[in-house]
Amino acid sequence: xxxxxxxGVAIVTPMxxxxxxxxxxxxxxxxxxxxxxxxxxxxxxxxxxxxxxxxEEHKEVIEAAVRFTKxxxxxxxxxxxxxxxxxxxxxxxxxxxGADGLLIVTPxxxxxTQNGLIRHYTEIADSVKLPVIxxxxxxxxxxxxxxxxAAYLYKNVENIAGIKEATGSVxxxxxxxxxxxxxxxMYSGEDGIVVPLLAIGAIGVISVWSNIAPxxxxxxxxxxxxxDIAGAAKIQLEAExxxxxxxxxxxxxxxxxxxxxxxxxxxxxxxxLCEMEEKNAQKLAEVMKAYxxxxx
Numbered sequence: 124x125x126x127x128x129x130x131g132v133a134i135v136t137p138m139x140x141x142x143x144x145x146x147x148x149x150x151x152x153x154x155x156x157x158x159x160x161x162x163x164x165x166x167x168x169x170x171x172x173x174x175x176x177x178x179e180e181h182k183e184v185i186e187a188a189v190r191f192t193k194x195x196x197x198x199x200x201x202x203x204x205x206x207x208x209x210x211x212x213x214x215x216x217x218x219x220x221g222a223d224g225l226l227i228v229t230p231x232x233x234x235x236t237q238n239g240l241i242r243h244y245t246e247i248a249d250s251v252k253l254p255v256i257x258x259x260x261x262x263x264x265x266x267x268x269x270x271x272x273a274a275y276l277y278k279n280v281e282n283i284a285g286i287k288e289a290t291g292s293v294x295x296x297x298x299x300x301x302x303x304x305x306x307x308x309m310y311s312g313e314d315g316i317v318v319p320l321l322a323i324g325a326i327g328v329i330s331v332w333s334n335i336a337p338x339x340x341x342x343x344x345x346x347x348x349x350x351d352i353a354g355a356a357k358i359q360l361e362a363e364x365x366x367x368x369x370x371x372x373x374x375x376x377x378x379x380x381x382x383x384x385x386x387x388x389x390x391x392x393x394x395x396l397c398e399m400e401e402k403n404a405q406k407l408a409e410v411m412k413a414y415x416x417x418x419x
Contacts, residue, residue: 125308126224126254126284127197128326128348129162130340132333133170135375135382136184138390144180148388150191152334155387157195159337162344164192165329168201168226169263170375175393178209182216189221199329203228203258207243211250224254226287226329231264237272248280255282260289260312270295274302287312287329293319300324314340314366318359321347331374332366335381335416361414368410371403384408386419 134156137148153164166188167173167181176184185200192198200217202225204210214225227247229235235243248255257276261267267290276283288296289312300309300323309325311317314332317325321344333340339358347355369377373396380399382389384407392398399407411418 125326126199126256127163129328129344130160130333130337131163131165131199131310131327131329132156132161132337132340133165133168133329133331134188135334135379135389136167136171136173136176137388138393140391142391142393144176144184145388145390146187148390149184149187152382152387152389153188153191156333156337157192160341161196161333161337162327162341163197163199163223164188165199165226166201166222168258168329169228169260170331170334170378171201172375172393172396173201175396178213181213182220185217185222186220197223199224199226199256201226201228201258202247203230205230205233207246210243210247214247214251214253218251218253222253224256224284225251226256226258228258228260229264229266229268231266234265237269240266240268240272241276244276244283245280248282252282254284255280256285256287256308256310257283258287258289258312260287262289262291270298270302273299273307277303277307284308285310285326288320288325289313291316293323296320296325297323314369315363317343318347318352318355321355322352331369331378332362334378335385335411336362336365336414364410365414368403368407371406372399377403377407380404381407381411381416384411384418385416
């Protein structure tokens, strides 16, 4: 059974001005997401600045998300690392914290082979009982889970349930679905092509866009599942300028800026991420207003 179906938010990690995690604000953001219909909270992923969280913070952020969500919707914890042993440790801690599933990015920088990926994901999955979503984003990691590898892991490791598909290639996604007989739980990792991936059998999205327009993303998925393909496509296409602006600089720079423009006080970014360039920030604000978002 899938961890969730529909719109999962790759939620930001709000920071105070001194760069400490702002847990009070995180609770507010989670409440906003649940009130707006989001189907799952994905905590401590790329958008959550996991790469600059300490091990202790990583554990505490996941624990906080579970506590704030109160089992109303599933919590999926990002627990990937370029070190298999570290990913195992993070995954065990997330399981102990009460997470409902794990999102595990491919090893980055050291660029594992396909055999290495099989060993990496197998060892992590075998260390826990939680369902695992593999996260394939080669543009950031330099490492691509080929469809054949994804299919092997899905078929041979019991708790590997799904894949977050962020290659940007519908063709690769289609081959992965073909090789798994359409059964792998695929989530779009690209906000710009959610409906196309739903059309080939994906069951939802892990979304940056959902941080600022959660009801829209949820409704898009629900319309598709209810057979209103035209309605889903309309929501997808209307958001194209916004999605483009949200990725005009490295994620999560623009989405944190967007939340701050909305008065939601997501706070600053941890270095080496830095504030958005002024011209891009102005364009983002214009697009947000045109989309109907409240920019203060």
